[in-house]
Amino acid sequence: MGNRFICMTKKDAKEIAGTRSKRLGNRSQRKLPSEEELLHRQVLSLALHQSQRFEGSMSRRFNGGNTSSRRRPLSDPFSNGKQLSEFLETLKCKKIVLIHGEGFGAWCWYKTIALLEEAGLLPTALDLAGSGIDITDTNHVTKLSEYSKPLIDHLQNLPEDEKVILVGHSIGGACVSYAMEQYPEKIAKVIFVCATMVSNGQRPFDVFADELGSAENFMQQSKFLVHGNGKEKAPTGFMFEKQQMKGLYFHQSPAKDVALAMVSMRPIPLGPVMEELWLSPEKYGSCRRFYVQTLDDHALSPDVQEKLVRENPPEGVFKIKGSDHCPFFSKPQSLHKILVEIAQIS
Template identity: 30%
Template sequence: MNPFLLLIVGFLMAHSGFSQSTKRTFVLVHGQWHGAWCWNKVVPLLQGGGHQAISFDIPGFGQDQTPTEQVSFEECVEKVVKEVQAQPGMVWLVGHSSSGLVIAQAAERLGKEKVEGLVFLDAFLPRDGESVFSLSEKFAGPAGPPLQKALIVSTDQKTISLNPAMVRELLYNDCTEEDLQYALARLRPGPLSVLATPVRLTQQNYGSIPKYYILCTKAKDMDKSTLSKNVSCREIIELPASHSPFFSMPDNLVEVLNRLGR
């Protein structure tokens, strides 16, 4: 090929959507009761687009063997921090549901030098000093969110589980029967500490990292339309999905992730 044409092609590749510089590392953090398994449809789609997609079980969930009743919020944060630090460049942290607080606290420790963006996937979006429980009360009122009626607290007050007869309605209302059964076979009780522990955040660290909120408008666990504005986000994107878009519309979810910050 003509050397001049080679130069033009190289320039276009370097400045197009196919440039390696547009590829990202997404660290996907599941929420309460779930595990890395909930990202099984999302990971290959991200990887197929040339991105890195990292998913894992936080302590006490999925295939992790840590006794659930012994898991602390800090252990979950530490797991995320270690996974992020193992990546060579900057990352996008994606937290689902209760793990909005986990990624917020992890970002506080990692800083904007490591975290390019925070993505709250129908998640709890905290300010300093807030917890999942306090945010639920703040935005759902004294009666609590609809999900509250499905919660089962252990007698020792250390773990919390879900009534399996109610999870379709509250978490998977637009998912297939196959996805529902897949989830039911894998849901585990979660540590109460993850929901009760308040985050400690600063404007200098957490506050300086760009935030994006993906609001699932068909979610029935809790209306998060006001919660999504608890902290200023660069963008709030509405997705017509249940609380589990990683099952019901993974392609749409990945499309949103692809264009964040563009």
């Protein structure tokens, strides 16, 4: 009896092993979608269903309440072009204007641009005056209105019935705020990405006081100042040393992106960041604002970002864990998903 039992068990085990091997063989022959296809499906699925859940690296807050995200299985709702077209038609505003921060240029958004275009949105990245490949001499940019001119020109040239979503990074948030005061009717939503979301009468530089010291001490003692008109005259800008920039901005970013930044960043005009912004409830206050916090940020600490949100509360707050001051480099997919969700909020 015992021998028969052992014999049957071996036979059963052999059959089970054969069946399993066959299944594994079939599975290995299936064509797995590429990483890009998976990302594309995931993003479009989130946008279509107005999903309220994201990767564990992100959380968000609306009207004072926290909502943490959990990942869930995603189906592919865009198996044909008709469904994709229907998704695009649900968005009233598909144009997104990306405004870089201090020293950067339109080039820093290259990953975000590619992801947004793949999702069917219409991104435009601008070079502020004296930034990126803009030919303006940085030493001649002395006012926020001059620094923001490419953005203001872009808004002025929009068709009368057209609006855009503005995204401002770091000190670019001051330019976005200035634009909100000038052309609120052209702006559907504003997204501040670890940005200087200043209050009325505040200077953009004041936001960084915890890291850089007071504006007065910085102007007198900083070794990063640029004297474009000669040492005997007032400084015209500032620029950090490479190692300083790496520690402040890029400690979580890929080496290739850091290398790109090191050869692309330009001096920061001093006048615009030392200028007070005057923002009215009727204009600036009429625009819908959202804030994206970066929780491993050395340039604008999470505590400072939280303070900005408390002092000038936006409609919604999103957080990205593990991101340095440049989420478009260190966490591009997480940033992208947030931008997509905000774009489709009605």
